[in-house]
Amino acid sequence: xxxxxxxxxxxxxxxxxxxxxxxxxxxxxxxxxxxxxxxxxxxxxxxxxxxxxxxxxxxxxxxxxxxxxxxxxxxxxxxxxxxxxxxxxxxxxxxxxxxxxxxxxxxxxxxxxxxxxxxxxxxxxxxxxxxxxxxxxxxxxxxxxxxxxxxxxxxxxxxxxxxxxxxxxxxxxxxxxxxxxxxxxxxxxxxxxxxxxxxxxxxxxxxxxxxxxxxxxxxxxxxxxxxxxxxxxxxxxxxxxxxxxxxxxxxxxxxxx
Numbered sequence: 001x002x003x004x005x006x007x008x009x010x011x012x013x014x015x016x017x018x019x020x021x022x023x024x025x026x027x028x029x030x031x032x033x034x035x036x037x038x039x040x041x042x043x044x045x046x047x048x049x050x051x052x053x054x055x056x057x058x059x060x061x062x063x064x065x066x067x068x069x070x071x072x073x074x075x076x077x078x079x080x081x082x083x084x085x086x087x088x089x090x091x092x093x094x095x096x097x098x099x100x101x102x103x104x105x106x107x108x109x110x111x112x113x114x115x116x117x118x119x120x121x122x123x124x125x126x127x128x129x130x131x132x133x134x135x136x137x138x139x140x141x142x143x144x145x146x147x148x149x150x151x152x153x154x155x156x157x158x159x160x161x162x163x164x165x166x167x168x169x170x171x172x173x174x175x176x177x178x179x180x181x182x183x184x185x186x187x188x189x190x191x192x193x194x195x196x197x198x199x200x201x202x203x204x205x206x207x208x209x210x211x212x213x214x215x216x217x218x219x220x221x222x223x224x225x226x227x228x229x230x231x232x233x234x235x236x237x238x239x240x241x242x243x244x245x246x247x248x249x250x251x252x253x254x255x256x257x
Contacts, residue, residue: 009166010116012214013053014074016207021054021080023204025141025195027111031249032060034189035109038253039135041066045106048129050095051113053077055085057139061109062087069105071098095122100129111139115168119176127182130256136183137253140168144192144246150234154206154227161223162211168250183254191249198240199231 013020041047043065049058052070054077061068062085070085071093072078082090093099095110095117108126126136143151177183197205203224206212212220231237 009210009214011074012210013208014076016213017054017076017080019204019207019213020077021084023197023201023206023208024054024056024112025197025205025245025247026056027060027139027141027249028191028193029060031139031191031193031251032057032063034191035137035139035251035253036061036064038187039107039137041107041135046104048098048100048105048108049088050098050108050110050126051116052081052088052090053111053113054080055088057109057111058085058088066106069100071095096125098125098129102128103131103134105129105134106131107135107137109137109139112141114138114173115140115166115171117173119171119173120180123176123180123182127180127256133255135253135255136177137251138168138173139252140250141247142168142250144248146246148234148236150230150237153230157223157226157230158206158209158212161215162209165211174252177254182257184257186252186254188253189251191251193247193249194244195247197243197245199228199237199243200240202231202237202243202245203228 041064045066047061047066047068049061049068049070052058052072058068058070068088069091070081070088071091072081073094078090174186206227207224237243
């Protein structure tokens, strides 16, 4: 069933802003180039980066030369966003209630956030602020299978907490877009790449996962200690070794009718 309310679990990100900024991967330049080209974004464009978080995508969009508005409802995340990307206009706004005039932006971009929205309301608001023929671009990073023993061990730990986790695989965001009648059929592409980190940044990445971030502090520490022990027991990941993690960045885009 289509969610009718934003998931309150998303609020947990505001508790782990430092971990989110340190541990979350950004996006490969070719993925951002693919979307900005598909959506015809250039120096005369105005982009709305919706659910911008700490600005992982925002800072890459600045490079297009466009005017970038970055909307983030969580105050601590928004503070980091403003610090990380001072050239963007940071807005205290959620996807379901955008403080923008109708038909004022050329493109809306959403990275790692669309699955958290209340889909019907967010789709309606996005259509409302886009210019005729304007584009919507969505990005998600997703770990690729690596076959490494330690990744399976970590997944086993996390699976006991995230069985009902909301993500782009488990929510009907695409059906809501295409059934709205306001957007064209969704196009898609996948960009494979490697994200290099250390055990410290990998632990920060795990701490920033919504269902870990929402745990009581003591339980969260226990989970992170268990995962740290897994990393220290594997020669590929112990003592600050560089860890190359394969990812796929999944891209989706469509246009207003």
